[in-house]
Amino acid sequence: MPEDTILYDLPSKGRCSCWSLNPWKARLALNYKAIPYRTEWVEYPDLKPTLSALGIPPNPPGTNNGAVYSSPAVRFSDGTYVMDSDNIVHALDRMQPEPSLHLDNGYTDRVQAAVLEAHVALVPINLPRVPVKLLRPASREYLETTREKRFGMPLEELAKSEKAGESAWKAAEPGMEKLRAILHEHEEGPYVMGKTVSFADFHIAGFWRFVQVLDEGGDVFDRGMRFDESFPKHFDACKEWLRRDD
Numbered sequence: 001m002p003e004d005t006i007l008y009d010l011p012s013k014g015r016c017s018c019w020s021l022n023p024w025k026a027r028l029a030l031n032y033k034a035i036p037y038r039t040e041w042v043e044y045p046d047l048k049p050t051l052s053a054l055g056i057p058p059n060p061p062g063t064n065n066g067a068v069y070s071s072p073a074v075r076f077s078d079g080t081y082v083m084d085s086d087n088i089v090h091a092l093d094r095m096q097p098e099p100s101l102h103l104d105n106g107y108t109d110r111v112q113a114a115v116l117e118a119h120v121a122l123v124p125i126n127l128p129r130v131p132v133k134l135l136r137p138a139s140r141e142y143l144e145t146t147r148e149k150r151f152g153m154p155l156e157e158l159a160k161s162e163k164a165g166e167s168a169w170k171a172a173e174p175g176m177e178k179l180r181a182i183l184h185e186h187e188e189g190p191y192v193m194g195k196t197v198s199f200a201d202f203h204i205a206g207f208w209r210f211v212q213v214l215d216e217g218g219d220v221f222d223r224g225m226r227f228d229e230s231f232p233k234h235f236d237a238c239k240e241w242l243r244r245d246d
Contacts, residue, residue, distance in 0.1 A: 004038075005030070006075040008051065011041035012134045017245040019134050019213050021119065023072040024206030024242075025085040029199060031241040033096055037074075039246055044139040047071060056081045065150070089199050102198035111182060111192060111200040115207045117175030122211070122220065124164035128155040129214045169223070176227050179204065183230035190230070190237040205238035 007030065009023045016039075018027050030037050042050050048069040052058070058068045064084070073083040074091075082091050093101050127147065131140040148154050158164065163171075186194030191201050208221065208231070215221035225232045 004075070005035055005077050007037050007039050008042050008071060008073040008075075009039050010071045010139065011043060011136060013136055015246070016041050019130075019210060020071065021115075021206045021210045022070070022085045024209055025199075025202050026072040026074065026088045027245070028202035028206060028238070028241045029085075029089045029092055029101060031244050032101070032197065032202070033092060033099060035092070035096065042071065043136065044142040046138075051081075051083065054081055056083050059084065099197070102193065102196065102200075105193060105198050105200065107182065107192045107198060107200040108203070111179070111203045114175045114178035114182065115203045118172045118179065119175075119207055119210075121171035121175060122168050124158050124161060125168050125220060126211065126214050128159035129216070131155065133214060176224070180228040180230060183228070183234055190233045201234070201238055202241070204234060205242060208235050209242055 007023070007027060009018055009027070010020050012019050018024055018039075047067075051069045051073055054073075054075070056069070056073060059070060064070045070083065072085055072088060073081060074088050075081050076091065076095065080091075082088050089101055090103060093103055131143050135143060144155055147158075151158050153161070182192055183189065186192070188194045191197050192204075193200075208224065211224060212221040225235070
């Protein structure tokens with residue numbers, strides 16, 4: 001594919017780099033397939049006007065936490081647009097089948113469910129850090145306002161609530177245990193399928209990269225890595241596709 005493949009991603013403070021789980025899943029797939037692309041950074045409040053102006057249909061009702069437009073989106077070299085990381089990777093595998101993402105290997109849905117379970121459980125710890133550590137003013141105001149409505153309290157209160165701290169880690173244990181079990185199904189490792197990389201691996205790697213950029217003194221990323229020896233082995237094995245983050 002020529003260089004005019006464009007990934008629409010959420011910017012960060014300072015040097016813009018990928019941080020959010022869903023954009024990472026799409027970016028990891030692009031990096032893995034070695035598809036030339038460039039990134040266009042779109043602030044949270046600009047997603048709807050920017051993507052709708054490109055003719056991209058909105059998300060179906062009830063998906064993406066109710067967001068009408070969301071990141072990531074991709075413009076492919078044939079001029080077509082696709083939004084949502086799962087839709088994007090299916091399009092990528094159709095357009096460039098090799099190397100395959102093995103979307104039909106039986107692991108993608110299992111891993112996605114396990115990652116989501118752990119991710120949601122850790123929201124009271126991780127999410128309040130996002131606007132402070134990562135976002136520019138426009139996106140920070142948008143995220144703080146919309147998430148306060150969603151959770152019924154400001155994010156700084158969510159961080160101090162009974163759902164945070166050890167309660168969040170206890171709630172995350174079932175999802176983490178499912179990930180541990182999946183990674184041990186092929187002991188030769190380090191990937192979900194053993195020696196073969198698949199999109200399921202990018203769900204896991206994107207999750208840990210998101211946690212890593214929010215870590216404070218090892219309290220979330222390092223703690224998560226200590227859950228099982230397979231976790232750091234898997235993350236290290238995916239690092240070559242995490243290098244390009246812009």
